[in-house]
Amino acid sequence: MQEIIVDGGDIKFFTSPKEYKQQLLLLITAARQRIFITALYLQDDDAGREILHALYQAKANFPELEINIFVDFNRGQRGLIGEKASLGNRALYLQLAHDYPQTINIYGVAVKRKEIFGVLHLKGMVFDDQLFYTGASINDIYLHQGERYRLDRYCTINSVALADSFCHYLSATFIDSSLAPLLNQAYLPDAPEQKKNLAKLKVLLRKSHYIVAQQQNNSQSKLVSDKTFITPLVGFGRRKNQLNQATRHLVQNAHDNIVLYTPYFNLPHALARDVIKALKRGVKITVVVGDKTANDFFISNADDFSTIGIIPYVYEMLLKRFVKRYQNFIDKGLLNIHLWKDKDNSFHLKGLRVDDRYHLITGSNLNPRAWALDLENGLLIDDAGQQLLATTNDELLGILANTTKIVHHADIESVDDYPDKPQKLLKKIRIAQIDRILKRFL
Structure with a gap:
């Protein structure tokens, strides 16, 4: 690379x-x-x-x-x-x-x-x-x-x-x-x-991969404070996926803090494991995810509800399971979950910021579908001099202004709280264990 x-x-x-x-x-x-x-x-x-x-x-x-x-x-x-x-x-x-x-x-x-x-x-x-x-x-x-x-x-x-x-x-x-x-x-x-x-x-x-022409000043040290280093990445399929590997490497090598944006909470198993290991190392992790009502598949009118509208509820179920399982990290202040919602608008942000230095700008949703099925790309930015920190802090604060912080898994609705149609469909799905299949394609 x-x-x-x-x-x-x-x-x-x-x-x-x-x-x-x-x-x-x-x-x-x-x-x-x-x-x-x-x-x-x-x-x-x-x-x-x-x-x-x-x-x-x-x-x-x-x-x-x-x-x-x-x-x-x-x-x-x-x-x-x-x-x-x-x-x-x-x-x-x-x-x-x-x-x-x-x-x-x-x-x-x-x-x-x-x-x-x-x-x-x-x-x-x-x-x-x-x-x-x-x-x-x-x-x-x-x-x-x-x-x-x-x-x-x-x-x-x-x-x-x-x-x-x-x-x-x-x-x-x-x-x-x-x-x-x-x-x-x-x-x-x-x-x-x-x-x-x-x-x-x-x-x-x-x-396939991105080819970068040799730059004359490529020998410069990363200690040069006014320079930023960008690696373009492409990823396709489960094996030898540069983008997925770089994403995991960022989380695995985080020392202090991680900000993770995803519109749909359904982390690939490998990435989820890396996140948990980072929490156990004492890394502070902030996850910003869209509320189910901010999902582009959300159907607000109960009369118009169709099968495709179940997707936001599945994501919320997965998020609730995750929060419930790792509530202890929330209690310690290491894990911060923020749900984004602004009226009937929707949320489509993706990417990572690690240790206030590394930025992954990507279209990948950081879910199993993106990691295995779609053709994805991204930019890995090494901001050695933290030139981008003020700008990305402003970006983060603007995003968090429309979020609610989850302090307990009870803050997230359960299946029994849902309207009748999605509730009935979800119960059928869970009985048939189709949710395991859905998770691969969501």
Whole structure:
């Protein structure tokens, strides 16, 4: 794994979805050579259309500008959960390709045959020599287009080497290999051809990693206080997963404190063990997790409840079990659990901060699905001089302002407290022990 050296001042954090949208539009307008956007999806809604129109306008203003967008192949061809069968977001991509004389490329990356078994969960957008990293996708709620928002983390980094590394990976893995078809062209591979493409892509993904060009000042000591060291990581599958290994290494080597963000509390067994061992070493751990009502699958109207709406309740059950089992660490002040809730908005933050020096900025949800099924990436930042500490402290305080601290497992609702429909479904699930299977895919 190769490190990239940047000045601490070249890394900037933003704290709100409105800033995310503002920065995204500014970066699109300012780009002159290249735009590479990677997200789970780019939605056919007001925000998605605004971003796509801005991209086409940028291409019209600067014809030499290279624009490549990468979204999940399966997700890009369906509507929202509960909607009728449709072309999904691809219908918009095709329409705009017809309406505009300019050409931009929207690639569909199929990580697995079906979405339930794994998706393209890579994050990161490159605008010339700047990387904009966030776990957010592009739609109304992520960009706070209306009244509701989904909170994430947002970070820009000025670095030619880092931007080149991201673009090289995307080009070599998906474009040059011809294994990611264009969703904004009429032709798509038929089922047999796509099956062959998927098999080839899986082999490629298992070997893939970010390549970093040698920097002239790479010999500088980590004692240089104004420098920050960044390692881009990619992870796919259970074996030899760089991102998972780096995540565990951070927790295993923590000495003083850990801040862990996850929208869905369901830590992989190995990571959960590392967390417990850290607590036993005396490491103070703060976990910030979304309340079940801040989960994007939460259905507030009892009449509209469907099976998919059980997911937030499963996560809360897992959290309650964890708190109950490790109540002694809460009592000692070592384990601090904060539940985030802000009206009917949702929570989508991920990542780690360790010993006020190391930061893992990632789109990984730190759950079994992310660790075994999805294609994930992240940035491991070694902030030797703690240049980012004040900024990340401000970020943390802003997030904690909308949280409730759990002091006892009784603070978390039990199954008997739930509305009738989720309560009955959960009891069926527990009787059938299907929750063990659900945990693998959540």
